[in-house]
Amino acid sequence: MRLSHDEEENNLSLSKFESMLKTNKVFFFDSEEFEDIILHYMDTGRMNLAKKALKLGLEQHPKSTGLRLVQVEMLVYEDRLDIAQKLLTELYAIEPNNEEIYIQQANIYSKRDQHEKAIDSLKIALDFTDDLADVYSMIGMEYLFMDNLEEAKQYFIKCLEEDNEDYSALYNIVYCFDFLDQNEEAIQYLEQFINKKPYSEVAWHQLGRQFYSLKNYEKSVWAFDYATLIDENFLGAYLEKAKGLEKLKQYKEAIECYNITMELDDPTSFALLRIGKCHEKLGNKDLALKFYLRTVHEDPLLDKAWIAITDFYIRQKNFQKAIYYVNKAIGIDGDNSLYWKRYAAIYQGMQFYEEAELGYRKAFEAGDIHLDTFVLWTNMLQELGEYETAIEILLQATEVFPEEYEIEYRLAGLYHLTANPKKGNFHLNNGLRLNFKNHTIIQEIFPLMWKKKTVQNIIEKYRN
Template structure:
């Protein structure tokens, strides 16, 4: 009788996982353990990688490579002192092992000692056979130091070693962008494209630089080349759509965004932009359909809910606008942009208590724009909540001292509260800061404005017109 083939069990990973399930101890050579551990690390299965490292060292206690994996586990668990000590022991055994330098540099980096990390990586560079990885690590350390020129230099050296290292290429462009060297970025990318004319990533980045420089026609050409290089490159279609919007070519932008929907799962960004384009074209029903699809795809994308709400706001359909902003708030009650619109819509609907609540939540969530303080103040005045309004305005003065709009309101409030001394103090302050806002007294506190004593103070302090 022929026995079933056991060939698949010879694969180290399969055998290892079978061993874990059965508790039978199987033997693996050290290279097989390294392969297994690397697989788990690349797939984010840290617990299994740790277990494989432990079992590997039990079978091969002198393996330097397995001990280096153990160092990696210690660093991941933030056991830096233990990792450091083990590296020192390994260094005495293998002083020319580049990975020891790299992991030691990793520990320095974790401790924010980036200059020391760079020195070790430069030492590793002298002995490594894979310069591109070490050059990339040096570049990252310079990024941590915010030394973008040196970071850029080392990432460029990395790309010279390996032109397929798109991660390094992205980092080079990041440095150019941070330094606002957009033309230099284009020159670098054009040189790169002379050697790699069908690199969709480089064309995509060229397009983004031209987009930043507002040279939309050149940006469009670059994104078209990216698509020619890879007709399934979703990022290029999305960026092309953005450019077409800037050129007011909304129908073409819709086409570009729509292609992405067929290439992969729909993105909320594409659905939102299609809705915006339809709205610009006056196709309101289609715009609303895509806004709805956008929030169905990603209910946490505030731009989707805001687009629907703002559409109804613009069309003065405040009840519909309120309906959608309340739905948004049920999903994310900590969103300042939602509360600002909630307050604004309720003001339009003359629901002043709800509007005041909206502005109060806006302020509580850290949105300290002057408008938020003043709008809340005006609603509190309307509601007759004068003491609360005074408190609100004094809080505003912490962020906006010597502000005439605040001081005129405080003056009017103190007159209403029959504290003429404080009222006059704030009225004089307001007039000295900017007397053009005196109409605030007239509009918000009409009974105060007609007082002779108030008129005298205004007349005395009003700057003569030139």
């Protein structure tokens, strides 16, 4: 790629400077060359070289305001804010109309979390700058720090109006729309932007994402399609388009898109897994399994892939293979609650309740506190006749789900099983109060309790 004249000049200055350091000869640079050299080293994180360049620059140009302002920038970067402020006050007395003074002042305020003062300073800089887009963007960022997304959005919009090639501003605008749950407004804005700049693949991609958020998958695929037509190497747009095609149940077309992403870059575990899912939906079981296995080979820690293989065999009713793969997954990551939950579900399906109970217990110990985990776990304990343990677990569950009818009905039944009808009826009343409609689960899970006259009388009371 051919470099611009400015880039060539900058590269020559850098080469000349580094050559000077190696030979200990002293070469002359004008102050602007020094500024570019210092900022280059700061941008690339080589602070030692930046400091050397600054020292030499100030020796050759002791009165350069530009170099002093770069020095302020370096001090701010290093959090030496008091020294930076002192130097900036001196520079303000010399050049009160220099935009960079107000920008660096804003940086100091921002570092001190004084974002409103930073904005005031940047608004003054707007009066002196030729680069309005850059200052608008900085004001937008300050509003973001203050969580004022509406104002931030307006300034990023101003930035993009000044420089419609500034895609970071476009991303920030869409971020604000997303955060404010303004998908419809985002679509309207992006469509207006595309009318002015129809070949902006980034805008088409962002439009596709908005349609996808609103579950308008046809429109999302249409927008992603334009993004890929403008830039045939736009990997992200192909991925998003494939996801939309999956939602539309166009699995063959989705596979084609995922394949393109793997031609553009190394295969990702995400693409391999999704191709496997698409093949399974198409009934291509052998191909689905092949891609699932490739996924775990690519990323052995991807829980979704191991679960996909396990679920694949569960659907085939091949429980031995399902157990083999879920155990393999547990061997890789024994603290993954999703693996233990699958382990439990397989053994439950095989009516091996002790192993199923172990799986749900391990899932809970690994941090799973979902309602269905508590319910399934205590179902297994009930099958094993461990009513007291099941009650203890459900009482713990009420701390997480204080008003949950499924827990109350189960506690009612378990207390009746342990010959404690008083407590059982207390929880029965709770369950009926919370959700009368589902009271028939008592008949399914606790048939003996259901037949009790006292229980039927309590139910009758709530029926009316």
